[in-house]
Amino acid sequence: MRDDHLLTSKxxxxxxxxxxxxxxxxxxxxxxxxxxxxxxxxxxxLFFEPSTRxxxxxxxxxxxxxxxxxxxGSVESSSVKKGETLADTVRVIEGYADALVVRHxxxxxxxxxxxxxxxPLINAGDGAGHHPTQTLLDLYTMREAAGLDDLSVGIMGxxxxxxxxxxxxxxxxxxxxxxxxxxxxxxxxxxxxxxxLHQQGASVREHEHLDAVLETLDVLYVTxxxxxxxxxxxxxxxxxxxYQIDMATLEDATxxxxxxxxxxxxxxxxxxxxxxxxAAYFEQAHNGVPVRMALLDQFLGGxx
Ligand code: NCD
Numbered sequence: 001m002r003d004d005h006l007l008t009s010k011x012x013x014x015x016x017x018x019x020x021x022x023x024x025x026x027x028x029x030x031x032x033x034x035x036x037x038x039x040x041x042x043x044x045x046l047f048f049e050p051s052t053r054x055x056x057x058x059x060x061x062x063x064x065x066x067x068x069x070x071x072x073g074s075v076e077s078s079s080v081k082k083g084e085t086l087a088d089t090v091r092v093i094e095g096y097a098d099a100l101v102v103r104h105x106x107x108x109x110x111x112x113x114x115x116x117x118x119x120p121l122i123n124a125g126d127g128a129g130h131h132p133t134q135t136l137l138d139l140y141t142m143r144e145a146a147g148l149d150d151l152s153v154g155i156m157g158x159x160x161x162x163x164x165x166x167x168x169x170x171x172x173x174x175x176x177x178x179x180x181x182x183x184x185x186x187x188x189x190x191x192x193x194x195x196x197l198h199q200q201g202a203s204v205r206e207h208e209h210l211d212a213v214l215e216t217l218d219v220l221y222v223t224x225x226x227x228x229x230x231x232x233x234x235x236x237x238x239x240x241x242x243y244q245i246d247m248a249t250l251e252d253a254t255x256x257x258x259x260x261x262x263x264x265x266x267x268x269x270x271x272x273x274x275x276x277x278x279a280a281y282f283e284q285a286h287n288g289v290p291v292r293m294a295l296l297d298q299f300l301g302g303x304x
Pocket of ligand 1: 053054125131134163164223224262263264
């Protein structure tokens with residue numbers, strides 16, 4: 001089995017992360033430099049859950065590198081509908097593509113799938129597990145806006161089911177960052193993640209309310225309550241609508257506060273914030289392209 005799949009952010013070192021972010025910055029500065037470099041390469045897209053940004057930015061990145069994508073399409077229109085297993089599906093599609101991107105509702109699915117293939121496999125979200133490529137673009141955005149050291153970062157919302165949060169927290173533990181986790185008790189960060197972060201020497205605090213820390217934050221990373229992962233709709237309804245921010249919330253924030261969100265947002269961020277200097281979430285989504293170009297370039301044969 002190959003060992004260069006990207007399944008979580010747990011094993012990414014500071015040097016790994018900085019290498020990809022530096023490469024993405026070079027690409028951002030000169031977007032045409034890699035045009036045609038991976039002419040003829042194909043990326044297999046297997047999305048078993050909805051996606052807009054992740055799928056389209058992978059596709060854009062691959063095409064900007066000169067390659068193309070082969071897309072399984074929706075679950076409804078594929079053989080998955082006939083009962084095909086994930087293991088069989090990836091074994092077939094690896095024969096068509098040079099690398100695979102997999103999103104699946106089941107936690108651990110990407111890791112399981114990676115054990116059946118000989119091409120690099122990238123996890124684009126496995127249930128409430130991980131989403132490491134989102135983390136790389138989050139870090140890219142954070143670095144551009146505020147640097148990545150001596151930073152106070154608040155991560156708010158659904159910390160239990162939010163896979164972007166899990167991947168981001170592990171990656172941030174490589175940097176000199178104070179991490180503040182803000183959520184209702186029922187949506188706290190999983191205890192094993194908190195344990196791991198402590199083991200890695202990360203500086204971690206948990207809060208129930210944003211106002212306890214807002215004025216100390218350099219970055220506030222807001223997340224959507226992951227409705228589709230709640231076993232009970234009533235539990236979702238109890239929490240929906242909390243942990244929102246609007247212009248009044250920001251009265252206690254520093255003028256430099258950077259607000260991020262992996263998107264899609266539902267009602268967590270009032271659109272009135274979009275036009276302020278705080279808002280970095282659309283820029284964050286755009287950064288998915290250079291970051292995924294840097295990553296795919298690495299996966300498809302290096303940066304020579
Ligand atoms: C996130 C995801 O799929 O985990 N979306 C994304 O990839 N930008 C966040 C979410 O769905 O809330």
